[in-house]
Amino acid sequence: MTIKFGLIGGGVMGEALLSRLIARGIYQPSEVIVSEPQTARQAFLQQKYHVGVTTDNSLVFTQAQDVVFLAVKPQVFSAIAQELADTVFTDHSPLVVSILAGVSLSQLEAAFPQSPVIRAMPNTPATVGSGMTAICSGAYTYAQHQKLAQQIFSAVGEVVEVSESLMDAVTGLSGSGPAYVALLVEALADGGVASGLPRGIANQLALQTVLGTAQLLHESKLHPAELKDRVTSPGGTTIAGIAQLEKAGFRSALIEAVKAATWRSQELGK
Ligand SMILES: NC(=O)C1=CN([C@@H]2O[C@H](COP(=O)(O)OP(=O)(O)OC[C@H]3O[C@@H](n4cnc5c(N)ncnc54)[C@H](OP(=O)(O)O)[C@@H]3O)[C@@H](O)[C@H]2O)C=CC1
Ligand SMILES: O=C(O)[C@@H]1CCC=N1
DSSP states (O other), X not given: OOOOEEEEOOSHHHHHHHHHHXXXXXXXXXXXXXXXXXXXXXXXXXXXXXXXXXXXXXXXXXXOSSEEXXXXXXXGHHHHHHHHHHHHTSSOOOEEEEOOTTOOHHHHHHHSTTOOEEEEEOOGGGGXXXXXXXXXXXXXXXXXXXXXXXXXXXXXXXXXXXXXXXXXXXXXXXXTHHHHHHHHHHHHXXXXXXXXXXXXXXXXXXXXXXXXXXXXXXXXXXXXXXXXXXXXXXXXXXXXXXXXXXXXXXXXXXXXXXXXXXXXXXHHTO
């Protein structure tokens, strides 16, 4: 069978995307090749997803007909670009989709001259089909490339197109955001334990509260402030909790977290 989908870097995010694309039948395992340096990781991916594996990144480029995903750390991007330089100058030119934080379209186009390139920022909820991905396109992409990227990322959640100048902010918010939310869930549960709840019940209450609130906001289209007002009874429990959050700088901490992550994404691209 023809290899259609190539993945360079089968780590956390590469696997998150791969698992969902295969589960949704967007690609058959026999249409996928993954490049990974570690034998143990290769064996794991091969055994779990029945995909082809290799250590040879250029083989991914020569074999994958439709799209090559770059999912390595930004810090190894230049080494990989150098390694692939000879390959990318051949006439075979699949769509290159990079999910690397900070790495710009101009850096990608310098590495893969005249190739169709898309810079994307997905997030880990893609694993369960609830991802959020922002994409922006390079100078050599055409409608069919954008359609392909839309199709791939729609299979793992929601997709928005943004201008490249916004990609670092996207990275700071939705790319890194699942970690902030996980921290929130953990801290809520800890608060429950501190208030006497057994750990298992505290974890369940914390997780379902975050999930349910997100779902309610999503379905009702309520402004978050409106929902907050609905929960907050005069002289009641919630305002006592909110007053404490404000005192501890909760909102400011989140704003500063997104700004710091945005700045770090900008720095990774330098
Ligand atoms: N994690 C996340 O939530 C998100 C990550 N991203 C982006 O995705 C990219 C990958 O992140 P993440 O999955 O977390 O990182 P991981 O370290 O989990 O994955 C990177 C993978 O690439 C492998 N690798 C290293 N060098 C090479 C090479 N020369 N050729 C092929 N593969 C190689 C690594 O192997 P080894 O471990 O042996 O070095 C590892 O398995 C990053 O650029 C990040 O910015 C984007 C959105 C969200
Ligand atoms: O922490 C990181 O750098 C990556 C990019 C977005 C989420 N994880």
